[in-house]
Each structure stands twice: as C-alpha cells, then as structure tokens.
Amino acid sequence: MKHETAPSSTATALTNLERDATKENIVPFWTVVDRAHPNEPQPAVKPFVWKWETLNDLLQRAGELVDTAEGRAERRALSLLNPGLGGRYGTTHTLIAGVQMILPGEIAYAHRHTPDALRFIIEGHGAYTTVEGEKVYVEPGDLVLTPSWLTHDHGNESNESVIWMDALDVPLVNLLDVSFFEQFKGWKQEPKKPTENSLKMYGSGLLSPSWQKPPARESSPLLVYRWGPTLNALRQLADAETSPFDDVALEYRNPFTGGPVMASISCCIQLLRPGVRTSAHRHTSSVVYFVVRGRGHSLINGERFDWKERDFLVLPNWAWHEHANESASEEAILFSVSDGPVFDALGLHREERRGQSLQIS
C-alpha cells in the first residue's frame, strides 16, 4: 500500500534517493536492472578473419627485428586482437590466439603462468618444447599442451624457422584477476624425464601403465597429440557418424576423463568433406579456428567470411554459424580452440539449433 504522494514529489524523492545512494556506493537495483540482466548475451566480440599473408609478412619482419635474448622479447609472437573489444587484449573475451616464430638456434626461455596455453605447429621441423622437465620434439600438425602453472620453454635445434599457433585463456584469467607469472631460474630446463615420456606412458590413449595413474591435475597427462594419429582418426570417423553442425569433428580428449585437454580450453580438429555445408547453430562458447588445409567460408550471423589455408577465423559467443567447404574435391580441415569447458564447469553452457540436416552439394 503506497502513500498518496503527488507524482512530481515522488519523482523528486526518488532522484534524491538515487543521489544519496550513489554517495554511499549503493545503486538502486531498479535503475540498472536492464543493464545488469540482459535477456541474452550481448557479444562485443566480432567475427573476423586474419589472413595468412598478413600474419606471415609481419612474422617474417619480426624475425628480422626482434631478439628473444634476455631483456628483449619474452616471445616473438603476434596476438590477434578482436576488432570489437576496443583494444582489450583478446581474440575473444576469454581467449587469445596468435602466431609465434622461433629461429634456428633460438630459445624461448622458461617460465610458467596460470593461463592454460597450447600450440598447434604450422611449419618447420626440429623445434622442441620442454614441460616440467619432459622434452618433446614437435612437428607440423602436432598439438602441444603447456597447462596452467607448468614450467615450459621452447627451442629450435634445426636450421629452419618454426612457426606455430598459440592459444591461451589470458583474457579469462584477467577477467577473473587470477594471473600469476613466474620466470624460471635459468633460461631453460634440463630434461628430468625420458624424452617424450608422457607420449610413451599415455600416448596410445587406450593402454597406460598398469601400476600408476597419471598426476592429478586439471589437464591431460599427455603433453603432445601427434598429427599422424589425429589425421587417421579423422579419416576413420568419416566412415562412421558425422555431425550436422561440424561434419567430421573430433575433440582432443584427456584419456583419463574423456574431458577437455585443459581446464578452460577445449581443442577440436574437424574435417569438412568436399562440398559440405553445415547447419546453423549457436552456443555460449566462443571459438578461434585455424585453417589447416582447404578453403571455404563461414556464415556468421548471416555475414559471409571467406577463409583458406592458414587463415584464422574468430567466432563470437552466441553467434549463429555454419561452415562450407567450397571445393568439390578437396577436404578442408579446421583446428579450433574454445572456452567451452568454462561454461560447462559453471553450468552455463547453452546451444540453439536451426535445422539439423547437413548438405553435400
């Protein structure tokens, strides 16, 4: 039951109330309810394609100019900034992706940080990553994990440059204000384990040492997922079932949980068969794609984005999307990283689907 106040004096009193509240670091909820509770996500992130020519040109110039020796550059890396985020450091609001080059003989020195990180090797042979004393040599197509707070360094023992894609959840970690970073004492770690130890222990995926479980942590015990078995698994799956939204799509798994490879980031490899055009859906997670091979386009909220081998494409959260392989004869393969595990862990995952029948022209 309200007092019978004249509307005008009520309005004045309300204004006064709001003013007085503001002074006390209090805001009346009814003045902010629409801003506080959007009916659905309001992505600031925009879809965008970064062309390989551009990335490679900048990377080669950086190779000439940037020294990774102590005191210079922590890493010779280029990060993809989403044009919708106003200069904030992020390819999406939660993920940062980019490319990195390591020259013959170089060392990218050892450190550790709370963000999860991974690399997908683009070109070059003879580089290695050492994670917590385990050294792994990497080849194009390999996925290499450097999970949260594990010390890692990279080096190139060959005569050619090595280039890879980086992806980290730095923006998420900074939104949550939980960044920790630590330089290793010394430039590089001495291997403490047999080379590629985790691959020898857990690399088959189906069999593992009978006498022990892997270390208990929020990430896969396996540090590298090789390209050969990955491509083989894609070709196998093409003979079984496919997804209307992603065609032949595999998620890299933690073989001890079936879950994502790291706490906040999941990785997928996906093959679009010649002429395939997927159905549209959208989900609360955002995705960064790297085109391993082939050419095609994606429709994102109705807008067309063309891509070809080695381009990068970002898909905003809650954006309708569908993919097309434009070739009638060549397969297209996309590697991608997503923040999906965050939404799953917090019970905030959602998906909407539009049609479910994949078309093959």
Add this chain to the structure above:
Amino acid sequence: MKHETAPSSTATALTNLERDATKENIVPFWTVVDRAHPNEPQPAVKPFVWKWETLNDLLQRAGELVDTAEGRAERRALSLLNPGLGGRYGTTHTLIAGVQMILPGEIAYAHRHTPDALRFIIEGHGAYTTVEGEKVYVEPGDLVLTPSWLTHDHGNESNESVIWMDALDVPLVNLLDVSFFEQFKGWKQEPKKPTENSLKMYGSGLLSPSWQKPPARESSPLLVYRWGPTLNALRQLADAETSPFDDVALEYRNPFTGGPVMASISCCIQLLRPGVRTSAHRHTSSVVYFVVRGRGHSLINGERFDWKERDFLVLPNWAWHEHANESASEEAILFSVSDGPVFDALGLHREERRGQSLQIS
C-alpha cells in the same frame, strides 16, 4: 642470428611493424606482455564497509517511494557498488550483494535468469519464496537458494516488512557474457509441490528418500537452510576443531556432493568466539560478509575496517585479511558469500598463509 642493423633503424622498423600490425588487428606480444601477464592479481576491488544505518535508511525511503507493481521496479533492492570498480555493477568483480525489502501484501514477481542467486533473511516474518513450484516460508537467519535458471517469485503474506540480503554472481555472468533472463508468464507461480517439499525430502542432510536421487543440476537439491540447525551446528563445531583463519566456520553444503550450494557461489557461516583474533591469509576468491551479530574489525592488507551487527564488508580477491571479535563476552557471527567455486572449478584456486595460530585474548 640477427642482421646487423643500426639500433636506430631497428627501432624505426619495429615502430613500423607495430603500426602495421595494429591496422590488421594484431598486436606484437612483446609490447603487451607485462599487461597481459601480471605476476600476481591486481585487484581493482577495494575493501569497504556499508553501514546498516545507511542501508536501512535508504531501504525505508525506497519502501515509501518504489512500487513493485508491474512496470515499476523489478525488485525493491539496493545493490552495493564497490568503490574500486568505477561504477561497474559489482560488489566484487564477480559478485553483487545488496538488501531487499518486501512490504506486507507485496509480490516480487516471477522470473528466471542464468545468474545464481541467494537470500539471507535479515528481519521480518511471513514472507515466502516459490522456486519451480515449491513454496517455502522464510524466517530470519534462513538461507534461501534460487539457483541458475530456476523460476522464482517472492511474496509477503504478513503485516510487517521483510528485509533480506541478496547475493548473485551477475558480474561474473556478465564478464562471461552469458546472461539470459526471462519473465514468467503471470506474476507468480502456483505451487506444484507440497510446501517446503525439498526440506521434507533432503532437509535432514543425513537421510533422504531411499527410492530416488535429487534432480541432476549444478546446485543443492535443498532450497532452504534453516537458521535453527545452522546455529546449532556452529555451537557443536565450537566444541571440536576450529580454523586459525576463520575460527568456527561452516560451509553450507550440497548434501549429495559435499560441494558448494551453487555452481559459482559458496556460502559460509562463521562464529568468532569472544576475544578471538584470527591469523592472516589471502586467497584468489573474493568474499562479501554480512554481520549477523556482534561487533569487531577486520584488517585487510593492513588497513582496519570496523563492523557491527548488520553491516556489510567486502574482501577483495588476493587481499591479506584477519578478523577480530572485539567483545570479551559476546560471540560475533558472520554470514558470507564467495566466488570460490569458480576458481576451484577452473583449477585457479590459491591461498597464502601467514602464521597459523589463532589468538584468544
């Protein structure tokens, strides 16, 4: 091996590289590494106390002025804005807390949203909350859950105003851009289940229906935690073990997992015995405290914050803190909410401790 370029021309070339990259929505990592990877959290959140006199005065004025009927105010609530967040809607970077008043005969109409929400009843008798068709009457000291996406409405069937504390993870949900909000068709839900059904099914905590498990969701199956057993459990624990950092502290649990009551928010009730002064520690989670009874102070990063019954106190993430009950004879009781489950779920929880011996003067 670097080319022998004169320093000045290298500097120019680097500047050009950075400029060209910027045009392409690319940023050289070495120019942002310090900003992207802080060595430790950089809380913008500041410690602050909101006094009950202030909150109550504003709330009473709002009771006179704000109508909760359709089209007016979604809720008659005042939200606590952290002075360090520059007007962003948040008591911390992840949580929003506040107070809400519901007048005799009023209805706070039905809706649902992705943020988790809870209420801790401060004063007044005869109000109820209906969650997914289950109606629960609430009394001072009761903790009432309205987890993510469950439809809820409130009403007051008594002759007196009812005031409660609200807490939600709205800022977190907005950082992740995953807000969904939906008005219910109609102002209020008709009860579809026996009154206080979840209390009858799962309220003992130790016994539950033999023929079924509770609904599978990311929150406790129990919608209300009564004050009586809560206070009793505190007094029991005081005879067993205590924590050097929190004295007699209990976490409200999901009785089917032992985990937090909701996916993103944990709740604690804590009793500081007369004269107790806790040891200092800090953790990556932030906390909002409500003083249920007693008076004391907290030292936060060395600064003193006094509090007394019904005040609110916010503790930033990664801030050193210790609490003192200033009375030599009266207990102090604090209810608190924390974003700890988010950091646990993502493997990002950390704690540092300074000394471990609690003092009793």
Add this chain to the structure above:
Amino acid sequence: MKHETAPSSTATALTNLERDATKENIVPFWTVVDRAHPNEPQPAVKPFVWKWETLNDLLQRAGELVDTAEGRAERRALSLLNPGLGGRYGTTHTLIAGVQMILPGEIAYAHRHTPDALRFIIEGHGAYTTVEGEKVYVEPGDLVLTPSWLTHDHGNESNESVIWMDALDVPLVNLLDVSFFEQFKGWKQEPKKPTENSLKMYGSGLLSPSWQKPPARESSPLLVYRWGPTLNALRQLADAETSPFDDVALEYRNPFTGGPVMASISCCIQLLRPGVRTSAHRHTSSVVYFVVRGRGHSLINGERFDWKERDFLVLPNWAWHEHANESASEEAILFSVSDGPVFDALGLHREERRGQSLQIS
C-alpha cells in the same frame, strides 16, 4: 563341416573327450552351460523371521554364561543363520546380522577387520563405541558405523545391560576371500579426538567445516546417526512424497557423496503408515529387517511372514515382497540393511515391479 561319424561312436568319443578333459582340470563348456549361466538368480537364501522372545532369551542366558574377558568370547553376540544356507555363516549370502549384549562395566575389546560393520541400538543407555580414537555414546535408535579396517571397541559405563543389532558383510568378504582381522595392542583405545568429534564436524549433514574435506575413504565420515533426527526426518517425509514399494522410506546417506554409508552396505529406516500395504517388487539385493516398532506382515514370494516389535526378518535376493502394517492406528517402523551397494558398484543391480499403487485401508 562335420565328419560323418555314426551317432553312437560320436557319443563315445565325446565321453572320452570329457573324461580326458577332466583329468587335465578342464571342463567342456557345453556340459555345464545351464549350471554356469542360470536364466535368473537361484536364491538359496530363504525368507525367515527370528522372534524377539527367542533372541532375548538366548541373549540373557549368554549374559549369565559368557565372559568377554580375554581369551573367552570375542563378542557376546548371536548371529542369525539363514535356514537355506546349510549352516554357512550368513543371514543372507552376503550379510550377517545378529544381536549383541554388553553388560555393565564390560569392554568388548578393540580390533579391526575388512568387513564393514554397523550397530543399531535396541535398548539400554550408557554404552559407547570408540572408532579410530573417537568415542561416541550411543542411545536406542542410534545407528553406529564401524567401517572396514577402522579400529573399534565398545564399552558399557552404565548400570544396565545394553543390547544392539549387529550387521556385517562377513559372508561377502569371505566369498571374495578377502578377510583380514587384527587385534589391537591393548584392550581399548584411548580417545585421541574430542568426544563425538565426527558428529560435531559433519553431524548437521548440511553444513561442515569450511576448511577441510573429511578423510577420503569408502564410508561416511560420520560415525553415528542419531535416532532423534532420524525419526524427525521420517515424519517430515511422510508429509511429502512416499514410495509405493516402501511407503515412507529414508536411506542413511554419506553427506559428502549422497551414497550409501559404507562401501558394501546400505541402511534404511522406513515407516509404514497405519493400514498401509505396499506394492510388490523384487531386486537383486537381499535385505535384513529389524522391527523398531509396530506389527505387520510381509508377503515374500506369496508366503506370509508375521512380525512385531524387535523381530528380525530376512528377505532373499530376487524375491517378490510387499509389506503391510496391520494396525489401523499405529505406525510401524523398520530398520534395514542391504547389500545393494555391491550390485550398484558392479553394474549388477536390477529391479522388477508389479503394480505401483500403494493401498491404505
């Protein structure tokens, strides 16, 4: 493709084959397939009722005759032998139940064993159980756990005899041949923890110490479930939902998992309202019932078994059963133990239902 052997010579050759195999500790599968793979369970266990008068008479005589001092009787206990098991030690094929009496001043000395064990107190005040250094005083209606391999001893500090029901999974442990048994050094344990520590830490079921999880083991961290809150929970549930097969039935839960109280044994308390007659079902688990109060009967595979206060009833695995409270005004309460967790853990649980509507006369 078979050789064209005359039937008679084939029969002879087969007989020779079987004989030769037998000598080599080999059996042709086709000669045992029906015995090895029954179409459904073939319970040897028979339904049976042990009357309280009988049990109590024997127990009182044992009180006169049996000394529990060193070298005499490990425990003054009477075990219920299933008449279908041909003298094998078991109330069912997996569980042994019985009654135990402890006289004023006596000590049932400390030991530990791999079988899970529990007690349900029938009469007398002033006895205690000490489990791993935690002493708990027990009262009628309390459920007390002594899980696998935890050292336990009992004593009676009062002036009256105390009688309780025992239940253990000794037969299961012996079927699996995994019995370990160890006398404690010394007759009784000195308390190492505050009296009733687990009750003070975890007894509310809904709140527990904020700073720690209970010890990781396959059983509830709570050593005693008090009768008062148990009865209260039953009465609460009677106002909510009921089961057509068990009426008002609660399972004692591990508050950190929602699972059974011990690895191999689950416990239930069940109230049959006046005049209730439940529907028939059967399941792969077997059950031993103790009648806490009231009188009624059970139909087991069509045969009627009458029971009244303090009687014991055994239900074989895979036996159709339904219960009736014969009183029109008094409630009947049954405490029961089951081997259900074993079948759940191994994926071997099954249930069949006949009708689903409970009748109240």
Add this chain to the structure above:
Amino acid sequence: MKHETAPSSTATALTNLERDATKENIVPFWTVVDRAHPNEPQPAVKPFVWKWETLNDLLQRAGELVDTAEGRAERRALSLLNPGLGGRYGTTHTLIAGVQMILPGEIAYAHRHTPDALRFIIEGHGAYTTVEGEKVYVEPGDLVLTPSWLTHDHGNESNESVIWMDALDVPLVNLLDVSFFEQFKGWKQEPKKPTENSLKMYGSGLLSPSWQKPPARESSPLLVYRWGPTLNALRQLADAETSPFDDVALEYRNPFTGGPVMASISCCIQLLRPGVRTSAHRHTSSVVYFVVRGRGHSLINGERFDWKERDFLVLPNWAWHEHANESASEEAILFSVSDGPVFDALGLHREERRGQSLQIS
C-alpha cells in the same frame, strides 16, 4: 559381574545354549569367530598351468565332435577348472577362463548374460563378433569385449578355424547369485551400425566425436583393442618407465574414465624383457595369464611354474609371485585378466611388496 557357577555346570549350560540356538537358526558368535574372521585370505585357489598341447588337442577333438547348431552346444569352449576348487566352475573363485574354437562357416549364436566377457584372439583370421548390432572382424592379438547384458554373437566367414581365449566373471556373478541369461530371438544379429563403429568413434583413444559422449554404462565404449597399437604401446613404454613387479606392463583402459575395460574385469598386457626377473608382491586380486609369446617361469608362494607360448597360468589371490623371462634374447609377452576392479570398487584392494628392484641378468 558373573554368577559363581562351577565350571562344569557352566560348560553344560553353554552347550545347552548352543544347542537351543542352533534349533532357532542362530549361532553363538564366539563359536565361529575364527572361521568367520580369518586373519588373512585363505585361498582355496591353487596355482596351475594348463599346457597348450593339451588344450589344443582337446579343442581339435571337440572340433570334430561338437556341433554348435541349435540344440547342441552353446559354445565349443573348454573351461579351465582350478584344481583347488573341488569341481566348482572357476579358474579362480571369481573368474573363468578357457579356449574356444569356431570352424569355418560356423555361427556361435546370439545371447546375452550378466557376466562380463572378453576374448583374446589366439589364431585364425576372418572371424567376427557382433555386439549390440556392431560387427567387428577380429585378428590374432585383438582384445574383444562383450560387456554385461550386451547381446553378442560370433561367426567365422573364413576357410580356417579361429581359436581364442575366453574370460568371464561367471564365478563372481554366481557367488553373488545375480546371473541372468537370455537367448536372442534369431541366431544372429543383423548389423545396425557401421562395421567397427566403436573403433571409428573411440578407437584413437585420444580424440573422439566432439558432439557426443559414449553410452553411459559400466564398460568401455570401445569393443575391440587391436593388437598392432597394443604391441606398439608396449614397445614405447619399454623406453620410458617400468614396474619392478611387472616390468613393461600396460592396462587396457576405458578412454573415458581411465578405469578398467569392464566393471569386474581388468586386462593387462605385459612384456618381460630378455633376462628379466621381477620382484615379488601379492595382492587381493587373482589373475589368469595367457602366454602370447616367449617362455619363462613364475615363482608362486615359492613354487616354480614353467610356461611357454600359449600356455595358461592361474595366480591365486594373495599369493606371492614373481616372473622370469628365461631367454636372454627374446621378449616374453603375457596377456592377463584380473578381478581387481571388484576389490577396488568395494574398498578391499590390498597389496604387499617384497623388495622393489627388478633384476636383469
């Protein structure tokens, strides 16, 4: 306080008490305590070796004599009976192993049962197993699962006989009296899924379809573990770590849990390097070994058991054992099945170790 009865009359009274109890299906606990609670396991199971010559001879004779057509033999299989179990159907108290032969053109018709079952292919090409509509062709060294209650049939489409090892937990299922068995309507299942579907979906172990989880059941979603990758994984592991008790030993895993392949049975493949002699240990689980290649011996509770390619060896529960590869140049490979998951699930697993240094001569 005991009555002062003369010893002799007490003895008489006790005898009377025991006699009266027995009539009532009650046994005084003190008369059976030693039998009910052995201090440690009392294995009836004995170690034993079944020679391949014997098995093969009997199997070939059975091939001549036994028709698997309807009404004849459910399976042409020979089961290994433990000489310590007095004719009970079991290779150990929980497991039954044996060999099976399927002739060209034969069908081993479709059924399902609650025991878990598996096959390890010994010789022959061109046979298949169909499990729940998924047809899989099997080759020597493949491990094929037919988990509890999944319909399965086998056939041989080639011109040569196929022989495999069978292993099931029939004795365990019968101890628990939870056998269910059902003939399929029709002799064989029509394939409902792409051939080797589970292999295509989950066979890489490290990547799996991004859009779905495997069916929720207590066993691996993968129906066949191929020999090629198995052997490859063994050779990989030999370059990393080894176990003092099992040398180079891998457990076949459920790639979604890291757990055993089925609820009650775990499978291992183990390579003893030339000259290796393992350290002794014992555990509560029992094991049946099949010698894939090589020759050596095992010391079981101090007694020597020689084995060579294709022999079977049974290890009783709680028996000290160590293995030796007698060749200085050839590797020995053992496939084995164990009931370990049962003891793990019930919290009853134990192990004792004697020394921990493996010797290589």
